[in-house]
Amino acid sequence: MSNSDFVLAIEDLTVSFDGFKAIDALTLYVDKGELRVIIGPNGAGKTTLLDLICGKTKASGGSIKFKNNEMTKLAEHQIVRSGIGRKFQTPSIYENLSVFKNLEVSFPRGRGVFGALAFKCTDDVKARIEEVAAEIGLADQLNTEAGLLSHGQKQWLEIGMLLMQDPELLMLDEPIAGMSVRERELTAELLERICRNRSMIVIEHDMDFVKKIAHKVTVMHQGKILAEGPMDKVQNDPKVIDVYLGH
């Protein structure tokens, strides 16, 4: 099978921390335009997997190909620049800056030292910021200091910051953790909308939410893939049931 059909092709990926294999010979493919949800019990290695893809953790072995380019040897910022965006588990925004500045900083221009010095917030940048702000529902909060936002709004802001870069692969680590019911619904809608022209990997625990958004679900356990497929199939897989309910 050719890898080039996939946006992301992970093969034989392994990482160990002092002998403990957090990810063990894992192979995973993500299609173009696919929204993949990864579920699994605590310690299954989900977040570690995202860390590996975005370069935060270096792999002990195996390969990660994004659009057929090897990512494992690249630095984090190079991986981002090739089109992978990642949202962290806890909202990771610049609390001291305004919403506007948060988005502006994420705009993919002037990324070098001197580029940043010369960077001007031109009209097209402003237009883009306003567009994204509207998308994430913070259009009227542009001048608010980000630290003052509610927890849910912070999560959205971080997603917005990723959208500024228009990544082809977007990875979200528990985007609805700590959100109210209403916020969850809105987030689900948001994800569906932004998924239209890019691939996404989402880690989530909330099964209703997963059901609502997932194209395909991967279940991880002890650093390995336990099952993969549509939600209803995976849900009925005895192995999965065993893992979730067994011990």
Add this chain to the structure above:
Amino acid sequence: MDKLKKWLGTSDMAGIVVLALVVFVVLPGTVDIFRLNLVGKYLTYAFVAVGLVMLWGYGGILSLGQGVFFGLGGYCMAMFLKLEASDPISTKIQSTPGIPDFMDWNQITQLPIWWEPFRSLPFAILALLLVPTILAFIVGFAMFKRRVGGVYFAIITQAVALVLSVLIIGQQGYTGGVNGITDLKTMLGWDIRTDSAKYILYFANAVLLFGAIFACRAVQRSKLGTLLLAMRDKEDRVRFSGYDVANFKVFVFCLAAMLCGLGGAMFALQVGFMSPSFVGIVPSIEMVIFAAVGGRMSLVGAVYGTLLVNFGKTYFSETFPQLWLFLMAALFIGVVLAFPNGIAGLYESYVKPWLLKSKAPRDTGAPTAQVTPEATPATPPRTSAAPARALDSAPSGKQPDGVGPAVA
């Protein structure tokens, strides 16, 4: 009057204008040339403090080796001035006339080759800017690329300061050793020791300092300034927004180093000598306190802080010689415990609200307006003792129910 009050309260230019008045008008008009020369000396330290605002306040990087760069800049200038002061006629009692006196005392009979270019003023000026910058680049590049930060960076810069001071003291034939390079007299034939020269140098120094402040202000207001603040807050987020974080840190470290070099050179010109006592650890830490007292986030505050600490030091050491160390100690502890944002922070929280009592909108866009008292100035390096996040744990604690987004 109200208008003035409002302007003072809202514009960050106001602080600069007031400082300019103090430095260019009030001080020269009120103090004698001896005290003014002292102020000039303090203002050379202010370059370091301004650099530290950028490096420490904005970049979250604490260097305990800024004295190294101050010293290097000063030595570059002093080497030029010393060569000019060592013409064959005024050094004719030496066994080798025409070389600096301390070389003659150390049986060096020929000017070392690396001293030669310092006969040229343009070269010396270039060197005093570039030598500190290049050293900062090498150290910074090596460390930031490997994500050494916080405490570790501070300790390593401290070791660099120690190495350089041991080297300078040990190679006294080439550097003047512990005495330093003394007895500097003229620059291109212009006697720098006269009162008129002191005046001119004072103003030249002040102009350069304001140039430095404006340059730093421009950096703060650029996207780079925003990025520095962003990095200090969430370094990983910046990295995963596609920025090579290390490059920005190297840049701001080099910038601070260059400012130090400039300050050192102005010091050598105004005081008339340069000695390794600036290169060591103690002066480097003292320079950090200048910025801390002034407010680590405020360029103008750093200058006030420098002036205040040094005036205090001079005054107390003249008036209460045995008490002044206690006062310095109290200053260090007090600034950290009670006023983590220094003078500028006090201004922000007491003076400004008073100025704005007649209600004026707050400018939220300018980064200078944002001062967070509890901000951790630096993220610990990856290997620090900071607790590792528990694997795959969901965020705990209650979150406030947010208002729903206006998704149409």
Add this chain to the structure above:
Amino acid sequence: MSSQDDRDDPQSASRRNFNRGMAALPLIGMPTLALANAKFPTATVNTTKLAITDTEVTVGQLHSATGTMAISETGSIQAERLAIEQINAMGGVLGRQIKIIQEDGASDWPTFAEKSKKLLVNDRVAAVFGCWTSASRKAVLPVFEKENGMLYYPTFYEGLEQSKNVIYTGQEATQQIIWGLDWVQKEKNAKSFFLIGSDYIWPRTSNKIARKHIENFQKGKVVGEEYYPLGHTNFNSLINKIKVAKPDCVYAIVVGGSNVAFYKQMKAAGLTSDKQLLLTISVTEDELLGIGGENCNGFYACMKYFQSLDNANNKKFVDAFKAKYGAKAVIGDVTQAAYLGPWLWKATVEKAGSFDVDKVAAASPGIEFKSAPEGYVKIHENHHLWSKARIGQIQADGQFKMIAESPNLIEPNPFPKGYQ
């Protein structure tokens, strides 16, 4: 403790000590006071706007009261104050009482430069007694030359300097080194030497002179020369090198806190005075306080003064010093040299009949001070002092026992030909 006396409220301290000084010294000066001022009107004795009134003359004192050098400079501060009080008790200088402005150099050379400028420009002092390290002197020297001040510098130092504006009351290097080396060669039959120093200009220059003298004049051998950073505390490797080189004599110019570590570790390594000859020019009674005499007894030091010198001048001096600063106070070479400063200045001013710095500088050569604790001193043309060199052996109680003394006064020679 004792050394703190000088930092009490200066007024009460000086009053107290003034009374003591009065008791100790004959009151010859007092009746002549009014007369003197008629004889020396301020307008004629002070043509350069120095801080001098009909009854008072202001001088500066510039030492490190704080910082790492405070250890060494405390003695000088005390001695200068003692001398000035005694002079005041005798009626002062040209009928004027001496008033002191004390500044703290804080062991920091730029601070020394700053404070010296303050003393000369703002306070217009007639003379400054101060500095200890070469670095501090080098830092203030341009200021004194430019502002035309007068500095009395007490420390034995490396030489290579001579200024109209400085009187060097300590020995320059050749005075301290050459006679001492000749003595160990002659009396102890030392042919090979190991030179050790802290890494800065005085030890390096002194060792250079020592090496030239050993190699060119004594035809001896230098088997090692080592420098350690100031504040270094570990000398075991060095001591092993000494053991390998087996010199007849170790020539040590270690200073400050390193000194203590060096001698304690020498003793612990078995290199005590019964096994190893050691001559130092950097250990005075002050340093012995920190080292402990029991850790280096039997070694030799060469300088011009020891507290134990047996002469009438010295006895009076030591008694006065102890009366003022406590029975435990010790007096080292530099302390004594600092004590000379005010007395020499007084004599010079009286000879010149003026406080003007130019006249004082011009009148300095030839000034004698016969009641110096070290015996007799005279200012040379080059503003250094003629003085004797003496060898003392360290005793367990922290004092020196004088073993030998140069027969004549040694001429100061700050730019020694053949040693550069």
Add this chain to the structure above:
Amino acid sequence: MSASEMWNIFLMQGFAGLSLFSVLLLMGLGLAIIFGQMGVINMAHGEFMTIGAYTIFMLSSLTETYAPTLTPYYFFVAIIVAFILAFAVGWMAEWALIRHLYRRPLDTLLATWGLSLGMQQIFRSTFGAKEVSPTLPEWLLGSWAPAEGLDIPINGMFVMGLTLLVTAGVFLMLYRSRWGLRVRATVSNRTMANAIGINTKKTDRMTFAIGCGIAGVAGAAFTTIGSTGPTSGSLYIVDAFLVVTFGGAASLLGTVASAFGIAQTQSISEFFLTGSMAKVLTLLTIITILMIRPQGLFALKVRR
């Protein structure tokens, strides 16, 4: 030079390295606890050592005056008193100062620097600016000569033995006691430690005070090989930090290894080079290695 002499020098040089190793380790241990375990940059560490040194001085004077017969033995008591005094001062310093600053490690640096200035001035006002020399027991000075030409410094052996004892003690306390468990729990997850009922505040104070106490012991022991004055402690501070950083801050074993490595590098290079150049060489080696391996020699590998 004969073979036996060469052998003696070799042995003595080896001992010099070991003795420097124990000096570095002893001064690094207290810091390893404070800096390594708590992340507090205690710039006043040297001054806590000075407390120990002055304790020896005070007790030696007392012993000389009131019980001269006990002079050979007071040293052991004095070391314990040094620990207690430094511990008490450390306890107070933590209460007054450090506890407010746990979230701001770089600020602890400034605050403790201020503390060190103040302490130095207190020493100066109390004991005078000049150095003092405590009278040490005669048996501690001098050398042990098992063979002709071979002299082993007794004070070196004493410091070495003490270092061994203190290191063993620290290891035992950290890995075998309730306190150690609490400290390690607090270090790895403060919130969690709090949640399971560990009084982290008390643990912090105890930890800081114990670190200071060990500094006091080090200072007391160093009176046998170094000076006692208001600024004596500051001579050690940079070396101590380098030892701890170089070892990998959180690892005690790393501190031991790094003290050993630095001591050997310095002592061997001092033997072949001049003192100043040896110092430069040692420092440059440390800086270079730290640049290549910023986490130090021993570091925990965990997911971040």
